[in-house]
Amino acid sequence: xxxxxxxxxxxxxxxxxxxxxxxxxxxxxxxxxxxxxxxxxxxxxxxxxxxxxxxxxxxxxxxxxxxxxxxxxxxxxxxxxxxxxxxxxxxxxxxxxxxxxxxxxxxxxxxxxxxxxxxxxxxxxxxxxxxxxxxxxxxxxxxxxxxxxxxxxxxxxxxxxxxxxxxxxxxxxxxxxxxxxxxxxxxxxxxxxxxxxxxxxxxxxxxxxxxxxxxxxxxxxxxxxxxxxxxxxxxxxxxxxxxxxxxxxxxxxxxxxxxxxxxxxxxxxxxxxxxxxxxxxxxxxxxxxxxxxx
Amino acid sequence: xxxxxxxxxxxxxxxxxxxxxxxxxxxxxxxxxxxxxxxxxxxxxxxxxxxxxxxxxxxxxxxxxxxxxxxxxxxxxxxxxxxxxxxxxxxxxxxxxxxxxxxxxxxxxxxxxxxxxxxxxxxxxxxxxxxxxxxxxxxxxxxxxxxxxxxxxxxxxxxxxxxxxxxxxxxxxxxxxxxxxxxxxxxxxxxxxxxxxxxxxxxxxxxxxxxxxxxxxxxxxxxxxxxxxxxxxxxxxxxxxxxxxxxxxxxxxxxxxxxxxxxxxxxxxxxxxxxxxxxxxxxxxxxxxxxxxx
Numbered sequence: 001x002x003x004x005x006x007x008x009x010x011x012x013x014x015x016x017x018x019x020x021x022x023x024x025x026x027x028x029x030x031x032x033x034x035x036x037x038x039x040x041x042x043x044x045x046x047x048x049x050x051x052x053x054x055x056x057x058x059x060x061x062x063x064x065x066x067x068x069x070x071x072x073x074x075x076x077x078x079x080x081x082x083x084x085x086x087x088x089x090x091x092x093x094x095x096x097x098x099x100x101x102x103x104x105x106x107x108x109x110x111x112x113x114x115x116x117x118x119x120x121x122x123x124x125x126x127x128x129x130x131x132x133x134x135x136x137x138x139x140x141x142x143x144x145x146x147x148x149x150x151x152x153x154x155x156x157x158x159x160x161x162x163x164x165x166x167x168x169x170x171x172x173x174x175x176x177x178x179x180x181x182x183x184x185x186x187x188x189x190x191x192x193x194x195x196x197x198x199x200x201x202x203x204x205x206x207x208x209x210x211x212x213x214x215x216x217x218x219x220x221x222x223x224x225x226x227x228x229x230x231x232x233x234x235x236x237x238x239x240x241x242x243x244x245x246x247x248x249x250x251x252x253x254x255x256x257x258x259x260x261x262x263x264x265x266x267x268x269x270x271x272x273x274x275x276x277x278x279x280x281x282x283x284x285x286x287x288x289x290x291x292x293x294x
Numbered sequence: 295x296x297x298x299x300x301x302x303x304x305x306x307x308x309x310x311x312x313x314x315x316x317x318x319x320x321x322x323x324x325x326x327x328x329x330x331x332x333x334x335x336x337x338x339x340x341x342x343x344x345x346x347x348x349x350x351x352x353x354x355x356x357x358x359x360x361x362x363x364x365x366x367x368x369x370x371x372x373x374x375x376x377x378x379x380x381x382x383x384x385x386x387x388x389x390x391x392x393x394x395x396x397x398x399x400x401x402x403x404x405x406x407x408x409x410x411x412x413x414x415x416x417x418x419x420x421x422x423x424x425x426x427x428x429x430x431x432x433x434x435x436x437x438x439x440x441x442x443x444x445x446x447x448x449x450x451x452x453x454x455x456x457x458x459x460x461x462x463x464x465x466x467x468x469x470x471x472x473x474x475x476x477x478x479x480x481x482x483x484x485x486x487x488x489x490x491x492x493x494x495x496x497x498x499x500x501x502x503x504x505x506x507x508x509x510x511x512x513x514x515x516x517x518x519x520x521x522x523x524x525x526x527x528x529x530x531x532x533x534x535x536x537x538x539x540x541x542x543x544x545x546x547x548x549x550x551x552x553x554x555x556x557x558x559x560x561x562x563x564x565x566x567x568x569x570x571x572x573x574x575x576x577x578x579x580x581x582x583x584x585x586x587x588x
Contacts, residue, residue, distance in 0.1 A: 072366045079373040083380060084491075084559035088581055090384045091491035094449040097391065102446045102455075106439060113435045116410075120428045124421050134414045134428070141407045145400060152396045155388040161396070197378075197385035265378035287382055 001043035004030070004066065006074055009081070012038070015073055019043065026051060028063040032071035040066060086263065100151055108144060112137050156200050165191065165199050169206050169224055178214035180239070185225040192228050198284050201260045202235055205268070208257045209237040209280050217241025219277060231286050232266075238279040243272055257282070295337035298324070298360065300368055303375070306332070309367060313337065320345060322357040326365035334360060380557065394445055402438060406431050450494050459485065459493050463500050463518055472508035474533070479519040486522050492578050495554045496529055499562070502551045503531040503574050511535025513571060525580050532573040537566055551576070 001019035005012050015038070022043045030038040040063045044051070051059070119133040152158070159168045166186050173182035194202070206224065213222050219241030227234040254270070257280070261268045266284035273279045295313035299306050309332070316337045324332040334357045338345070345353070413427040446452070453462045460480050467476035488496070500518065507516050513535030521528040548564070551574070555562045560578035567573045 072370070076366070076370060076373065079370065079377065080559050083373065083377040083557060084579070084581065086377060086380055086384070087557045088489055088491040090380070091450070091489070091494050095490040098446050098449045098455070101442050105442055106446070109435055109439045109442070113432055116428055116432050116435070120425060120432070123417055123425060127418050131414060131417060134410055138407055138410050138414070141403055141410070145403045148395050148399055148403070152392050152400070155392045156385070161392070195382055195385070196389040197382040200385050263377060263381045265374050285378070287378060
């Protein structure tokens with residue numbers, strides 16, 4: 001009997017097994033680039049029979065080989081989970097928007113129509129009643145404008161539609177300044193047209209990077225550089241501060257930046273700035289999907 | 295010089311290379327489960343030097359081994375691409391909804407408010423003018439209701455909110471009947487609460503399967519069975535028709551069913567029915583994401 005257990009999202013899960021299960025097992029760690037990512041379990045040939053030195057060495061070698069394959073399986077599982085989660089969140093959002101619009105806005109507009117028709121009829125005969133109906137509708141209408149605005153703001157950062165990505169960063173620096181001077185370098189003829197996802201995720205990455213620089217770097221200046229390569233938007237954010245503490249490199253802010261880049265097929269890189277400070281580089285692919293594959 | 299080329303979405307792409315490039319190369323196919331998925335290119339040791347029989351056998355063996363690894367790389371690349379595409383589509387949709395609401399509904403409601411205020415003022419002095427303003431608003435408001443309905447219908451099949459998944463299928467059969475009798479088996483105490491994505495994707499899979507049965511199967515009956523397992527919704531659609539032509543098994547309808555299942559981490563299986571017909575089984579995981587990982 002042989003079984004492979006993998007650590008998946010903090011839980012150990014059975015990935016593969018062969019032979020009939022038994023309890024008398026010897027366990028070998030599966031590692032990938034120094035990190036233990038699971039266990040290889042092997043049954044003794046006979047109860048209480050010890051493995052020989054050579055057996056151990058052989059199985060350890062197999063466990064090493066299996067480590068790389070196991071890492072791929074973990075990565076695949078994680079990708080499938082991540083995609084499913086994005087789809088689940090998308091459909092939850094659609095449901096929420098649908099309910100906001102269909103169950104609230106729709107009936108409200110219908111009720112407005114009725115009130116206005118009634119007001120229209122009695123305008124000459126009962127002007128006071130008509131006035132009060134029109135007042136109600138005006139009041140409700142203001143409420144509706146506010147509701148729609150709230151719904152709209154939740155969908156994507158409004159500043160992107162008002163200012164575009166580059167100016168949105170300048171705006172960000174103005175509003176979350178923290179005494180940090182911002183310099184922006186962008187192509188003189190502007191960025192190419194960015195897909196909505198690249199624009200939004202770039203903005204969220206920049207927001208996170210800026211906040212980090214303001215809160216932790218003790219920097220006085222921050223340089224944000226936008227470059228459009230053939231099929232890639234490359235953004236680097238460089239400050240002249242104290243650099244990142246080593247333990248931050250896996251912190252929440254960085255994880256969220258990385259997730260933002262990865263969900264659109266991009267990557268984040270962190271380098272020590274020269275002569276000091278930190279440089280964060282985001283590489284975000286500009287998709288060229290001819291035709292939808294659905 | 296050694297290089298690995300992989301077929302990715304119909305294009306051959308360089309996946310890895312080592313050494314300095316040269317033009318005098320011998321090419322070996324990389325295969326996985328009988329399918330050619332790429333090429334291994336190896337440079338001759340010296341110009342025009344032939345590989346020996348033993349060299350060929352060795353490289354072919356390496357190409358076989360590399361096939362499995364290459365398949366994993368392809369699968370990973372495809373998963374990353376697929377996730378990025380879903381995120382891109384989501385953000386395009388958010389942008390579209392935002393524009394519909396912010397650029398059209400917002401200003402329109404604001405304009406309505408102004409017209410109503412004006413009507414309110416002149417109701418007693420210029421009733422005809424006031425009436426015509428109110429008429430305009432009533433007219434516009436009808437248009438807005440229609441616009442909102444259009445927006446809402448695009449978000450998810452409205453029938454799901456009206457009837458729920460099981461009854462939506464009955465409705466589907468009524469409206470796209472094609473002389474096929476439908477029998478539904480569902481848990482007597484109803485299905486558990488389904489996440490929006492599972493409900494929508496299940497419905498789209500059922501719609502596709504039903505259309506296939508109506509158009510191609512020459513069946514007279516179709517049995518749809520819903521089962522809720524612990525963390526899985528299992529749906530089987532079985533007809534008593536002629537079965538699927540072999541070449542259909544990779545057709546567009548089936549690909550779209552499979553994509554719908556896979557994007558939420560599920561799977562589709564197709565079996566020959568007993569004694570005839572086709573059975574399609576969709577297994578869709580019910581996610582239990584405690585807390586959002588974002």
